[in-house]
Amino acid sequence: MTEHQPEEHQLTDHQLTDHQLTLRDESDLVVARRRVRELGQSQGLSALGIEQLATAVTEIARNVLIHARSGRMAVRAVRAVRGGASRSLVAVVVTDEGPGIGDLDAAMADGYSTGPGLGMGLSGARRLVDAFELTSVVGQGTTVTLEKWGKEPGDHL
Numbered sequence: 660m661t662e663h664q665p666e667e668h669q670l671t672d673h674q675l676t677d678h679q680l681t682l683r684d685e686s687d688l689v690v691a692r693r694r695v696r697e698l699g700q701s702q703g704l705s706a707l708g709i710e711q712l713a714t715a716v717t718e719i720a721r722n723v724l725i726h727a728r729s730g731r732m733a734v735r736a737v738r739a740v741r742g743g744a745s746r747s748l749v750a751v752v753v754t755d756e757g758p759g760i761g762d763l764d765a766a767m768a769d770g771y772s773t774g775p776g777l778g779m780g781l782s783g784a785r786r787l788v789d790a791f792e793l794t795s796v797v798g799q800g801t802t803v804t805l806e807k808w809g810k811e812p813g814d815h816l
Contacts, residue, residue: 678734682723682753691720694734695749702736702747703809712749712807715784719753719803722780727757727800747809748789752802759797767793 678694680687692713699709716732723730735750760766769782781803785791790806 677736680732680734682720682730682732682755684724688717688720688724691716691732691734695751698734698736698749699807702749704747704749704807705810708807708809711787712751712805715787715805716751716753718780718784719751719805723753723755723757723801727755730755730757741808749807751805753805754800754802756800759799760793760795760801761797763793763795 678698680691680694682688682691695713695716696709699712704712716734720730720732731754733750733752735752737748737750738745739748740746741748767781767785781793784803784805788805789808790804792804793801795801
């Protein structure tokens, strides 16, 4: 198993909201984007941050539909400590039981694709979020965790 790990932070036990979704077809992507936007607003993400997370989630969920045909997604509003301050974040965990990814380093490179796309989905999603973790086992499936954090205390933007 290979993985790309997120930045260190300490999550608290305080999970505010949890939405579970099944990914079966394109219509589920619309629902996923809506949930991410709703939680992003409630967690104090900027408008840009919300759209970045929604775009990243769409890319990852579309990969599930293309490569694994179906999967699951959990969208969570969480309070956590980062940089010594308590902050809000939206965490998204997307899992599938598809074929898995044999070479994660290659898959994370811009332009690498095993399907009809441009090969920017995984690497692009990673650039759009504050924390990104990818684990995959060939023949068992893939899990991608994305996090987007709310503003730091004292931010005025």
